[in-house]
Amino acid sequence: MDKLNPKQDGASLDIVQDNIDKLRELFPDAFTEGSDWDGPRWKVDFDALRKILGDYIEDERERYSFTWHGKARARQIAQTPSAGTLRPCPEESVNWDTTRNLFIEGDNLEVLKLLQKSYHKQVKMIYIDPPYNTGGEFIYPDRFQDNLDTYLRYTGQIDDQGLKVSANSESSGRYHTNWLNMMYPRLRLARNLLREDGVIFVSINDVEAPNIRKILDEIYGEENFVSQVVWQRTRRGDAKLIANNHEYIVCYAKNIHATIEAGLWRRPKEGVEEVLEKYEEVKKRFGGNHDRIRKEMQSWYRSLPDGDPRKSHKHYNWSDDRGLYFAADFSGPDDGRANRPRHDILHPVTGRPCRKPSTGWRWDKERTEWALNQYPSRIHFGLDESTIPNRKSYLNEVSVEPFGSVFYKDGRSATLQVERLVGSGEFPFPKNSEVIRELIDIVCGDDDFVLDFFAGSGTTGHAVIESNVRMKKKRRFLLVQLQEPTNSASYKDISKLGMARLRSAIKESERDGAENSKGLGLGFRAFSLSASNIRPWDPTAYDLSASLFDYIENIKSDRTESDVLYELLLKYGLDLVVPIEEREIAGKAVYITGAGALVVCLGDNIGLEVVNGIASLKDELTPEVMRVVFRDAGFTNDVVKTNAVQILLQAGIEDVKSL
Ligand SMILES: C[S@@+](CC[C@H](N)C(=O)[O-])C[C@H]1O[C@@H](n2cnc3c(N)ncnc32)[C@H](O)[C@@H]1O
Incomplete structure (x- = not known):
């Protein structure tokens, strides 16, 4: 074995x-x-x-080329495997059994490495809002080779808390360098998790915008640049020179052609939803009387204040049995072309040819006939042939638009939202969940995966929850957040605050969107970054026999079966939310994951009855490949251990390992 x-x-x-x-x-x-x-x-x-x-x-x-001191090392850091694992924290989680969302506490560099197998090409959208490098934020120190060790010291998981963490100030002389060294390996690792049609959005300000563009150009390829969206966050401006009241969201596709092919990328036009709601209400009142509906809609539009987004659709006031429409001009453009279509269009009541525009029609005869033959007709006529006909442009067919590259959204509502959920003054400058929700809505399909590895107060998770509840979707989130200490009396660190916000947001959604929130898997499974459960072979040279004895059992004594189980899921590239069935076979606990893809028995005194029981699972569950893992010291004796391999092989299970 x-x-x-x-x-x-x-x-x-x-x-x-x-x-x-x-x-x-x-x-x-x-x-x-x-x-x-x-x-x-x-x-x-x-x-x-x-x-x-x-x-x-x-x-x-x-x-x-774009380079800086430490770039080669940063590249190497991305390639060094992690010796960590993710330990489950069910007590911090919400709806552990039914949710598919994940919240991981820990340094995102190590966590991204650990996720490489299980979530390779699984993520549709990454949104990150990294530290902007304005001098105040700290940059978590990545120490080459022993980053996990640095992390364990930082979080007090091993002795010697001598790790000094300081802000990355301009006076450090390595201002941009430190930031680039931090971002580069993380962005490289994150790209591996994106699906072919996936995209990454990065919030950034003027300080590092040029640098993030350069490294994203390198990692994603210039040809995959989508946009550098300008987000105006305030209308105030009290600067000595120019009031800087915007920041950016930079967007790159993994493969721009695959992204275009995948479609979506449209959002509802502002105010359209409300106008259509009003129309439905008016239609109920006046049935098929389209003149009354028109008068009512016109008077409603007039009652709206100027600047109201609903008012900008006021030309949509005609209706027929298909819906609310605008009578749009379909004369040909005035481009001097003599051969524009000039066919006759007969008036449906008088039967005589209608007046034609001087520039001819935009549509050819065939298309016009198609429109006339639809029920209701897609051509709008006047009372008689003296009015030039129009084409009907229905509001529900033109109700979407692309996301613009410049938008305004005040930051204060985001602060108020977080204050309501976790208390006032607990987290400065969160992002607006509404903005991130809009990005999710334009990019993601019904059950796509969204990743944020600088999660902060958990805005991205909250945005996924809001998007799911509003649209009855089952999109998933995966958030990563370091246990960065806070000065708060309520939350020890930012990851605890982020989880607290999500717990409140879930409660709020279940309460307010009660019916809609059912069956959507609201909740999250929490995991925490830690050193592997498996002890590395590190013998003491002066007492080798004692070392050999110690290492018979190489699972750390303070770790649970569940800890080991989740480490195995990561190692075998399985999703951390894959269902795990626990069965008792000959008195031993056997864990069956992924419908038999992985079977684990970590008990003591394993005899042949257990092995035979596991062998019979192959026929029962018929997985394509079945892998079986035991504890090396778990067998009754060496004969059982040797026979186990043969018995399982005969059952068609070739991949048998011991820990
Ligand atoms: C600008 S904040 C993100 C705010 C978030 N968008 C929100 O709306 O709440 C950046 C976050 O990244 C976290 N962070 C910094 N370095 C990290 C690391 N190495 N691993 C994980 N998180 C990290 C910081 O603790 C901070 O909470």
């Missing part, structure tokens, strides 16, 4: 190895067999690769 190697298997996806495998698929000739301390390995033959790529090699000394 193969033992899970704590050094490899306790770590997250080895990204370098994964990239090498991909490269070898493309250029098998550029690889040669070599070996490492842990066995044979493919090695890149750069001379061969250079020959294969021929003209496409850049070897000019002066070239266009």
Whole structure:
């Protein structure tokens, strides 16, 4: 039975190895067999690769590039596997059994590494609002090689709290550098989680906007740039020179063609929903009397104050049995072309040809006939043929528009919303959940996945909840937030505050949108970043026999079966919300996940009855591949352990490992 190697298997996806495998698929000739301390390995033959790529090699000394001190190291940081794990925290969670949302406490660099297998190409939309680098925020220190260790010290999970965290001030001399070194590896890792048609939105201000564009150009490709949206957050301005009252949301697609192909990206025009609601109400009152409906709609529009978005649709005051419409001009453009369609259109009452516009019609005869033959007709006529006919433009058919690249949304309502949910003064400058909800609505399909790895007060999670309740969708969120200490008496750190906000938001949604919120999986599963449950093999040189004895049991003594189970899910690339069935087989707890994709038994004194019981699951559950994991020291004796492999193999289960 193969033992899970704590050094490899306790770590997250080895990204370098994964990239090498991909490269070898493309250029098998550029690889040669070599070996490492842990066995044979493919090695890149750069001379061969250079020959294969021929003209496409850049070897000019002066070239266009964006670089800074530490960039190579930042790239390497992204590729170093994590030795951490995510431990479940059901007591912090809401609706653990029914939700598919996740809230992860921890440093996002380590967490993104741990998510690489389970959520590879799963995420439709990333929204992040990282520290803007205005001097006040701290930049969490990534220490090369031992970032997890740094994190454990920072969060007091291991002794020596000597980690000094300071703000990234301009006087540090590495102002932009520190920020870029922090952002670069995280953005690289995050891209792997995006689906082919996925997109990333990054909130940023003028200080780092040029830098974020440069690194996103590099990571996503310039051709995948979508927009740098300007968000005006206040109308006030009291600067000595120019009042800076905007910030940006920069957007890149993973693959712009796939994003366009996937469609969506339209939002309702402001005020349209309300006008259509009014129309429905008026229609109920006046039935099929379209003249009365028109008079009523016109008088309602007049009663609205100037500047009201509903009033901008006041030309939509005609109606027929299809709905509310505007009688739109369909004369041909005045472009001097003599051969515009000039066919006759007969008046439906008088039967005589109607007046024609001097520039002819916009539509050809065929299209006009199609419109006339619809029921109700899509052409609007005057009382007789003396009026030039129009085309009917229905409000419910033109009720959407693209998201504009400039918009205004006051920041104060966001602060009030968070204050209502977690108390006043607890979290400065949250983002508006309404804005993020609109982005989610234009980008996401019915059950798409939204990721925010700088979650703060949890605005993105709240926006997903709002979007689901309003539109009866089942979109999921995955939030990551560091336990950054706060000065608050109520919340020890920002991740606790974020979870508290989500708990209140869920309660509020269940109360206010009671009917709509049913069956949507509102809630979240909380997890916390920690060192792996599996002890790495780290013997003491002066007492090897004691070390060997100690390492018989390599699961840490303070960890639960559930902790180990979730680590295995990550290692095998399964979703952290995959259903887990617990069964008792011959008196031992056996966990069946993903309908048999992974079967785990971590009990003691495992005998052949347990092994046979697990073998029979293969026939019962018929998973494509079944993997089985035991504890190495869990068998009654070595004979059972040896026989277990054979019994399971005979049942068609080849992947059997021990911990
Ligand atoms: C500008 S705030 C995000 C605010 C959020 N959009 C909201 O509306 O509440 C940035 C957040 O990123 C968090 N953060 C900074 N470094 C982090 C790291 N390495 N891992 C996880 N979170 C981090 C900070 O603690 C802070 O809460």
